[in-house]
Every structure is written in structure tokens, then in C-alpha cells.
Amino acid sequence: MSDDLPIRLPRVLRDGDDDAAVDVLREYFARPVIKTGHLRTGARWDSWDPSGRREADADTFTADDLVAVTLLSVQVPAQGAWIMLGDKHAELDRLLVEVGPDRELVDEPEPMTPESPARRLETALREVHGIGRTIASKLIARKRPRLYPIYDDVVGRQLGTKVAHLEPVRLSLRHRDGELHRRLVDLRQRADLPESVPAVRVLDVLAWMQGKGY
Template sequence: MTLPDILSADRTNEAAALLKKYYTKLYDLGVPQSGSRFDDWAGGGDRPNAVDTLTADDVLAVSFLCVQVPAQAVIGLLERSAKEVSELLAQIPSALDLASVKTEEYEALLGPESAAIGLWRLLRGNGKLWGIGPTTASKIMARKRPRLIPIFDSVVGPLMGHTTPEGQWKTWHSVLTDGSGLQQRLRSIKTESGIDKDISELRTMDVVLWMHGKEQGMKVIEDSGHDDLAN
């Protein structure tokens, strides 16, 4: 695919400004945009003592990105299915960047039979009506594996050529590994922004695209039920 122009080499300064605005602008009562705390709330979703466990803090952090995990799903995932969630998380690398996944490793890590897709299916309810849509599921997974799993929503998805999550992981992997230097640009964007946040390259890319899309007038559409897989 052709990357959105905001991620081109000659717009690094503009992208850095968008990233800085997202993380530093103060709103009513002098508080930052809630999404700016998604990454590090309660130490982050991939902190050592919770890296393979879905916690109440993770659910709360996901709400900072303007989605809600339905109460029935919270109970199901944190109690009834907690062991299964943890077993799947333990099989998904927490210290691996999507850009570092080799082509020959992709299917095992993110393909249809992978633990990542197993977790996606579980979050989506395995056909049950838990009410977790693809955007919410992607944000839960991005909270737990911020270096490996991108977020899908109605702004960033279309900018990356996807109106549903189907195939979007592979698209992100492709653009990060096609030799165009995107990974290095994302690092430069973060450095130039001057933000004091330990965020992943995926999160840098997500925020830049989301801010760009919003400034272009793209609308946030409420999360809805799609059964498409993200790989």
C-alpha cells in the first residue's frame, strides 16, 4: 500500500508536532487528553508483574481511548476466562517489535493458527455476544503487546487501507519491513517531538495517523461487531 503522506520523510517535523500535541496539550481542568495515559497507566500493560495477565487496570486504560469493555465481558475475561487469556498471552512475545518479525516468522506469530489470533477470538467472544467489537479488542491487545499489535479504528484503519480489521496486521508489518525506512522515521518523529514517554513505534505511528485523520475531518465511528480477523 501507499503510506499516508504524513509519514513521508519530508513531513517528519509535522508528524512530530502532532505527536507532541497529543501527549502534551492540556484540556479542561488542566488535564491531558485521556489517551495520553493509555500507554503508561499503572505501569503499562506489559509491565513485568502483569505482562501475561489481563487486569482491571488494563480495562480502565482501554477506556482512556474512548471505548468501553462491557461489564459482562470484563467479568468473563478477568474471572471465567482468566487462565485461558494468560495462557495465550504467555505465547505472544512481549519484547518483540512488529518491524523485527521476519517474514518466515509471521505466520507462527500472527497468522490464523497463532496465539495472537486465538486471543483475538477470545476477546471477541468466540461467537458469544460479549459485545467487544474489533476496535476494543485491538486496543486491549495493544495495551498488552504495544510493540507488536497495532490498533484498529475508524480513523487509522482507513488511512492504512482497511475499513475492517481483516488483514491489517499484515499491512502494518509490510510497511514496517519493506525497506522504506519507516521504522527509523518513527523513531525520529518520537525524538523530535520531545515527549517524555516510553512509547512503541506502533503507538507513535498510531497517534500520528489518528491526529492527522482527525485534523482532516475523519469521524470516529462507534465500535461495532465485525467477525473479521486482524491478521
């Protein structure tokens, strides 16, 4: 599968060892970290909704979103939070609405160019003080988790997507009539993860865990 994909698959997927991939997912989502005795904070990311308003607030950035990204070890600085929820709030929400409702990235037939709504939203977020590529991707993934894959340096290095991430992932998910997407969904099911963990998140976790030496 991996020879002609636009991304480089994590090793467990390249080797075809889906049992090992399932174990990596369970390590991330279900097993306490030895040092702390607690689950990783990232394991709570996908379903975290302390106010109970995540669905109602799907088209507006809120303080909940700023707290949510801390579960993935990043933080919007105070000045950036002030701008996001103040001066640029209406603009960012308008761009978020233009992205449309959440849906599977594999179902997107058109290229994710710099002019596409999702990319324009990323650009606008990255113009906010203290928000770079990684934090922007996590903020958008918080609002559109099935559509927008999380990016950070570890994932980019493992997938070979440090130059471009969103479009290569989209193309890879659609390759051979969605073969990779279906495999990621199957891994999610085999690892007993809830549907709140989307296919793009499964790919992200497998790449990140490999980059961290698991």
C-alpha cells in the same frame, strides 16, 4: 517510501514533512485540549500504571487493563469484564503467554496469520461479550505495546487497513530493511516522547490525528 507499502501512510509522512509530523505528536501528547485544559486521556495511555504492577502482570489480564482502555475512549461492558476476568481468564492468559514477551513488530520475520498466537488471542477476545475488533486490539496493545498496533475505524480508514491491519503494518515496518520503523522512532525522539511510546503507537497517533482533522 509510500508507493509500494501495504498501508497508506498518513499525509504528513507521505509528504515527507517530518516537522509537521513532530508537531502533530506534540499536539497529541503534550498540549492541553482547549475545551478541557487537560491533556488528552490517550496521552496517558502508554505509561499509565496506577498499581505499579504492569510489568509483573505482563502475562495476565487484570482490572487495570480494563480501566486502561477507557483512556482510549472504549469500555469493556460489565458482562464482558466478568467473562474476561472470570470464566475465560485462564484461557486468555494462556494465549497471552503463547504470544511471548513484548518486542518490536518490525523484528517479527513470520507473517501474522490467523494461526499465529497474537491473532488467536485477538479471536478469543472477540468472542467475549461486548469486545469487538477495536477493543481487542487495545487490550492486546496494553499487554504487548511494541508488538501489537492499535486499530479503530479512524486509523483503519486513514491507513487503508479496514480489511486487515496487523499484517500490513508488520510488512510496512519491515519494508526496505525497516525504513518506516526507523523513521517513526526518529519522530518519537524529535517530539521528546519517552521510549514507552513505541513505533507502532507513533503511527497510530499520526493516523488518528489526521482522521480527526488535525
